[in-house]
Amino acid sequence: MPAVDSPRTASSDAIASATQARTGIPVQERTADESGPSAPSPALSRATVTDVARLAGVSGKTVSRVFAGSSSVSPETRTRVLEAAQRLRFRPNSLARDLRRGGVSTTVAFVMGDLSNAFYSKVAAGIERELAEHGLTLVIAATDDEAAHEQRVVGAMLERRVRSLLLVPIAPDQGYLEGERQLGTPVICVDRPARNLVTDSVVFDNAAGAEAAVRSLVQHGHRRVAFVGSAPTLYTHEERLAGYRRALAAAGIAPRPEYERHDATDATEAERATRALLALPEPPTALLAGNNKASVGILAVRQGMLQPFAFVGFDDFDLAATLGVSVVAHDPGEMGRAAVRLALWRQDDLVSPPRQVVVPTWLVQRGSGELAP
Amino acid sequence: MPAVDSPRTASSDAIASATQARTGIPVQERTADESGPSAPSPALSRATVTDVARLAGVSGKTVSRVFAGSSSVSPETRTRVLEAAQRLRFRPNSLARDLRRGGVSTTVAFVMGDLSNAFYSKVAAGIERELAEHGLTLVIAATDDEAAHEQRVVGAMLERRVRSLLLVPIAPDQGYLEGERQLGTPVICVDRPARNLVTDSVVFDNAAGAEAAVRSLVQHGHRRVAFVGSAPTLYTHEERLAGYRRALAAAGIAPRPEYERHDATDATEAERATRALLALPEPPTALLAGNNKASVGILAVRQGMLQPFAFVGFDDFDLAATLGVSVVAHDPGEMGRAAVRLALWRQDDLVSPPRQVVVPTWLVQRGSGELAP
DNA sequence: CTGAAAGCGCTAACAT
DNA sequence: ATGTTAGCGCTTTCAG
Numbered sequence: 001m002p003a004v005d006s007p008r009t010a011s012s013d014a015i016a017s018a019t020q021a022r023t024g025i026p027v028q029e030r031t032a033d034e035s036g037p038s039a040p041s042p043a044l045s046r047a048t049v050t051d052v053a054r055l056a057g058v059s060g061k062t063v064s065r066v067f068a069g070s071s072s073v074s075p076e077t078r079t080r081v082l083e084a085a086q087r088l089r090f091r092p093n094s095l096a097r098d099l100r101r102g103g104v105s106t107t108v109a110f111v112m113g114d115l116s117n118a119f120y121s122k123v124a125a126g127i128e129r130e131l132a133e134h135g136l137t138l139v140i141a142a143t144d145d146e147a148a149h150e151q152r153v154v155g156a157m158l159e160r161r162v163r164s165l166l167l168v169p170i171a172p173d174q175g176y177l178e179g180e181r182q183l184g185t186p187v188i189c190v191d192r193p194a195r196n197l198v199t200d201s202v203v204f205d206n207a208a209g210a211e212a213a214v215r216s217l218v219q220h221g222h223r224r225v226a227f228v229g230s231a232p233t234l235y236t237h238e239e240r241l242a243g244y245r246r247a248l249a250a251a252g253i254a255p256r257p258e259y260e261r262h263d264a265t266d267a268t269e270a271e272r273a274t275r276a277l278l279a280l281p282e283p284p285t286a287l288l289a290g291n292n293k294a295s296v297g298i299l300a301v302r303q304g305m306l307q308p309f310a311f312v313g314f315d316d317f318d319l320a321a322t323l324g325v326s327v328v329a330h331d332p333g334e335m336g337r338a339a340v341r342l343a344l345w346r347q348d349d350l351v352s353p354p355r356q357v358v359v360p361t362w363l364v365q366r367g368s369g370e371l372a373p
Numbered sequence: 374m375p376a377v378d379s380p381r382t383a384s385s386d387a388i389a390s391a392t393q394a395r396t397g398i399p400v401q402e403r404t405a406d407e408s409g410p411s412a413p414s415p416a417l418s419r420a421t422v423t424d425v426a427r428l429a430g431v432s433g434k435t436v437s438r439v440f441a442g443s444s445s446v447s448p449e450t451r452t453r454v455l456e457a458a459q460r461l462r463f464r465p466n467s468l469a470r471d472l473r474r475g476g477v478s479t480t481v482a483f484v485m486g487d488l489s490n491a492f493y494s495k496v497a498a499g500i501e502r503e504l505a506e507h508g509l510t511l512v513i514a515a516t517d518d519e520a521a522h523e524q525r526v527v528g529a530m531l532e533r534r535v536r537s538l539l540l541v542p543i544a545p546d547q548g549y550l551e552g553e554r555q556l557g558t559p560v561i562c563v564d565r566p567a568r569n570l571v572t573d574s575v576v577f578d579n580a581a582g583a584e585a586a587v588r589s590l591v592q593h594g595h596r597r598v599a600f601v602g603s604a605p606t607l608y609t610h611e612e613r614l615a616g617y618r619r620a621l622a623a624a625g626i627a628p629r630p631e632y633e634r635h636d637a638t639d640a641t642e643a644e645r646a647t648r649a650l651l652a653l654p655e656p657p658t659a660l661l662a663g664n665n666k667a668s669v670g671i672l673a674v675r676q677g678m679l680q681p682f683a684f685v686g687f688d689d690f691d692l693a694a695t696l697g698v699s700v701v702a703h704d705p706g707e708m709g710r711a712a713v714r715l716a717l718w719r720q721d722d723l724v725s726p727p728r729q730v731v732v733p734t735w736l737v738q739r740g741s742g743e744l745a746p
Numbered sequence: 747c748t749g750a751a752a753g754c755g756c757t758a759a760c761a762t
Numbered sequence: 763a764t765g766t767t768a769g770c771g772c773t774t775t776c777a778g
Contacts (some may be wrong), residue, residue: 010653010777015711015714015715015718015728015730016608022771029728029730029731030728030729030731031730031767042750043600043716045556046476048770048771048772048774050771050772058748058749059748059749059750060749060750060771060772060773061681061748061749061750061772061773061774062748062749063752063770064749064771064773064774065747065748066774071749072748073747074747074748077747077748083749089552089556091528091531091532092474092532092771092772093472093532093770093771094474094533094534094536094772095468095471095472095476095478095533095534095770095771095772095774096476096770096771096772096773097771097772097773098468098752099466099468099469099754099755099770099771099773099776100753100771100772100773101754101756101770101772101773101774102754103419103468103469103568103754103755105468107512107533114498115488115494115495115497115498115501116494116495116498116499118491118494121489121491121494121497121498122488124488124494124513125487125494125515125657126489126671127486127571128513128514129436131517132514137512137514137529137530137533138512138513138514138767139480139510139511139512139513140497140501140511140512140513141501141505141510141511142501142505156510157465157510158464159465159466159467160467160468160510161466161467161468161478179462181421183418183462190700243456259703261769266558267691269467279589281510285475296692296695299695300694300695303695303696317691318640318669318690319669319672319690319692319696321673322672322673323676323692324677330488333489355402355403356402356403357402358402358403396770406763413756420753421756422753422756422757431764431765432764432765432766433755433756433757433765434756434757434758434765434766435763435764436756437755437756437757438764440763441757445763445764446764447763447764450763450764452747465755465756466754466755467753467756468754468755468756469756469757469770470755470756470757471756471772472754472755472756472757472770472771472772473755473756473757473758474757474770475760476755484769508778528773529767582767610761630764649757652759669757675760
């Protein structure tokens with residue numbers, strides 16, 4: 001059904017062609033005909049503290065003091081140094097500073113699956129903000145949610161001597177990080193706890209969210225409630241499933257294994273799982289999505305139905321309000337901020353027992369969410 | 374309409390309370406009762422090349438060679454070094470390496486508005502992937518789309534001696550970066566060109582996308598087509614508007630200023646703008662969204678209508694296919710990758726004139742997009 | 747308040 | 763194939 005119409009004609013070049021190969025679409029390039037100052041000039045060299053010191057007629061240490069904001073510099077000297085620095089376009093080299101200061105940089109690493117996943121990028125946004133408030137910089141690396149990539153990617157971050165490591169664990173075992181902890185690099189696990197490693201972590205209250213959703217559905221008269229989730233071994237899935245079961249048990253409803261789907265790993269699979277549920281002899285009258293991808297798949301099915309089933313999503317999304325979909329909401333950005341706070345705290349207390357911060361989830365009820373059965 | 378139901382009870386602590394203050398929701402914390410190896414032990418010290426060299430009975434330089442993958446090391450020596458390194462849990466310090474190698478790190482900075490914006494995070498995802506393929510690391514900083522923040526944030530990145538700077542410009546003037554270019558740090562502007570600075574850039578073919586969309590609407594019989602865009606001074610908005618006008622002109626349709634909205638800065642404003650358009654004496658029969666936030670606002674209006682208007686969005690979104698919405702699509706990840714390729718190329722050619730890579734946009738037509746008027 | 751010397755951890759440039 | 767020397771740019775002693 002979707003038709004593609006390419007609005008442009010081609011042109012060529014190594015960089016553009018790479019894009020073209022990837023997208024299958026002609027890429028053009030505009031070369032500046034003539035724009036003000038012409039060709040860039042070759043590289044000069046960067047000024048160092050010594051250069052500034054020489055020009056200002058002081059010692060290197062004094063320049064250092066000025067840029068460190070030390071108070072023990074006379075106002076005149078400070079002015080002179082700053083002028084010299086400006087003239088030379090001096091910019092302190094934080095690599096050198098960090099090295100001298102003991103080999104720990106002012107960066108914090110966040111290692112997660114893939115930034116194109118909205119959940120991870122929202123967590124990253126929270127991390128970035130909280131770090132910025134503390135004068136720290138975020139470095140990001142992706143594992144592509146591949147267990148086999150984790151150790152290498154994490155290793156690269158540790159070589160950068162990051163001040164702490166915020167990790168969404170994906171490998172079956174994080175024991176390889178034990179040494180780092182001992183060396184004083186805080187490791188904070190995000191969204192799910194580590195395995196074989198004693199660490200602090202930040203997780204959502206997944207079970208409570210699922211429980212609240214199911215409780216609400218039951219209160220609206222539903223007795224046949226299904227759960228559409230992803231990989232059964234995934235921590236979040238387990239927790240949400242546990243909450244779902246707990247709510248049913250509390251309502252005196254017997255569990256039905258055929259109502260629990262663990263195969264909705266993406267929207268397409270979720271759609272398939274949903275159709276399978278609806279094709280059961282006794283189909284569910286209400287569905288709980290185990291994650292946001294499942295929501296998309298479920299909605300794809302529900303959109304076309306005359307008599308739509310009740311549905312609660314997990315993880316809020318842009319059009320949920322417009323479509324009147326109830327969801328278990330949470331705040332990924334807050335999870336990121338909490339992770340940073342935990343890291344900063346741990347920095348100064350290497351001996352306290354591990355902590356797990358649980359970030360709340362809550363039910364957002366909307367118009368057509370819990371339709372009566 | 375939305376009701377909030379907090380599934381959890383409280384507990385307290387500095388870190389958790391911060392979350393609580395922010396979310397207004399009680400946060401709990403689980404302290405590990407007893408989990409395997411108990412309290413973390415105090416920090417030891419990190420092994421250096423010298424330590425490894427001593428244990429392996431070689432010189433520091435040899436250790437360095439082994440870790441640099443140099444071929445001029447005998448297999449036996451290499452093994453001995455690697456064993457010693459493993460025993461000491463040695464991890465090369467890339468701060469020191471980068472410093473020694475000339476003060477340029479193996480990181481690339483991406484400075485954009487805000488990672489919680491899906492567009493930016495998708496660009497970031499593309500950047501991260503392309504960098505990873507070249508053994509480079511991504512450092513990210515946000516300007517919050519505040520012009521006043523740009524220079525400070527960029528400055529912090531430059532102090533890190535990033536190998537190049539990928540920037541979504543927001544300040545009215547990037548002239549302050551002229552010095553960096555001369556010093557050999559590639560500056561690549563992303564999504565919009567710089568002002569007062571000669572640099573390479575990557576942009577979308579915004580005008581062509583808008584033009585194709587309007588052309589399609591016109592072909593479906595629409596003569597009254599409106600444009601719902603955001604800030605009039607924004608480069609992308611200008612380009613898209615230009616394409617919209619061009620398509621109308623090509624069809625011999627006179628422009629109507631009242632059909633051009635420049636105030637849809639977010640979904641709510643877009644909704645308002647849409648309602649205003651529909652309330653005109655001669656309302657448009659088709660709408661083109663200028664960006665993804667506008668799409669959300671427009672859809673909110675259209676969802677409730679019996680006789681929906683035709684609508685083409687700008688920027689594809691998760692539920693577009695499900696909802697049958699036509700869109701001008703583009704690939705933000707590809708934009709990120711192109712930016713990295715441009716940066717790497719510029720690295721080795723500081724003298725070529727600036728280049729602008731134009732990444733394609735294309736029209737994706739879906740079921741209910743261009744309804745007849 | 748300021749400076750001289752030493753060195754963070756690593757790797758170019760020479761040796762050998 | 764391996765070692766020695768020196769020094770990247772900065773900041774920490776420790777003096778003045």
